[in-house]
Amino acid sequence: MHANFVRSALMRSFHVDVDTSLKLCPHCDAVYVRAPLSPDExxxxxxxxxxxxRNHEVRIAALLPLVFAGFITYVTCNVFPIVTLEIQGLSTQTTVWGAVRAMAHHGMWPVATLVLATTTLVPFLELGLLTYLLASLAAGRVPVGFGPIVRFMRVARPWGMVEVFLLGIVASMVKLSAMATVVPGPALWAFGALVALLAIVIVVDPADFWEYAAKVASLERARAAEEARTAEEFS
Ligand SMILES: [Zn+2]
Known part of the structure; x- marks a missing residue:
């Protein structure tokens, strides 16, 4: 009985037109009937x-400007140099892409691929998909591909490791400072800002999008029904 109940709830969640009145405890699998919460309860x-x-609805609505800010810092991270090294009057600087290329050039393909994926591709995908979801929901419609996108974000999330990369850079800068003058570049500060912004953005569990989308979908249906009724009255 319990298993069938849960399975049917899960199957229905593949559509945005979902009954979100049930909640499965993520820690012990107990099933509850969802009670409405006030903001931040x-x-x-x-x-x-x-x-x-939690009640994340307000936070989801306010997330879009933060995601845009994330995009600006993301571009800064990838365009400007991370660090400048000065040794005996000679100076050299590198960007993330320059570092990846240098590693690949020296045969360190696995590391180069890992750095590219975890610091460039995954954050870009996460920010891009969030923009698409949030902008569509803010405009009052459930976007095409909503389900697969939310599920993909859940899978991709642990692979975004900007903070690990930042920690690695800071550690190597401290070590290099014994040999050369190390000047932090604009991208390093931008990485710090990106880590903070991503930390705020990922407070919202992708699962919360389902509930938010269900509300948007029901408003969408009510609006369509209202439009149909008005059209009928006039014809
Ligand atoms: Zn529990």
């Missing part, structure tokens, strides 16, 4: 005490 599991869900 949280619900906890009665059985294990774990957090069930």
């Amino acid at each position: 949280r619900a906890y599991c009665r059985r294990c005490g774990g957090e069930l869900y």
Whole structure:
């Protein structure tokens, strides 16, 4: 009974037209009937005490400007130099792309690929997909490919490792400072800002998008029904 109940709830969640009145505890699998929460209120599991869900609706609506700011810092990270080294009057500087190319040139393909994927591709995909989702939802419609995108974001999220990259750069800068004059570039500060922005953005669980989209979908349906009724009255 319990398994069938959960399975049918999961199957229905493949459509945005979903019954979001049920909530499965992510820690112990207990099933609850969802109660409405006021902004920033949280619900906890009665059985294990774990957090069930929060009211993220307000935060989701305010996320779009942060994502745009993320894009600006992302471009800064990739266009400007990360660091400038000065040794005996000679100066050299590098960008992320320059570092990736240098590693590939020296045969370090696995590391170059990993750096490119975790610091460039995944953050770009995450920011791009978030912009697409949030802009569509803000415009009052559920975007095409909503389900696969939200599921993909969940899978891709752990592979965004901008903060690990930043930590690596800072550690190597400290080591290099014994041999040369190390000047942090604009991209390094931008990476710091990007880490902070991404940390704020990923507070919202991709699962929260389902609930938000369900509300948008029901408003969309109500609007379509209203339009159909008006058209009928006039014909
Ligand atoms: Zn629980």
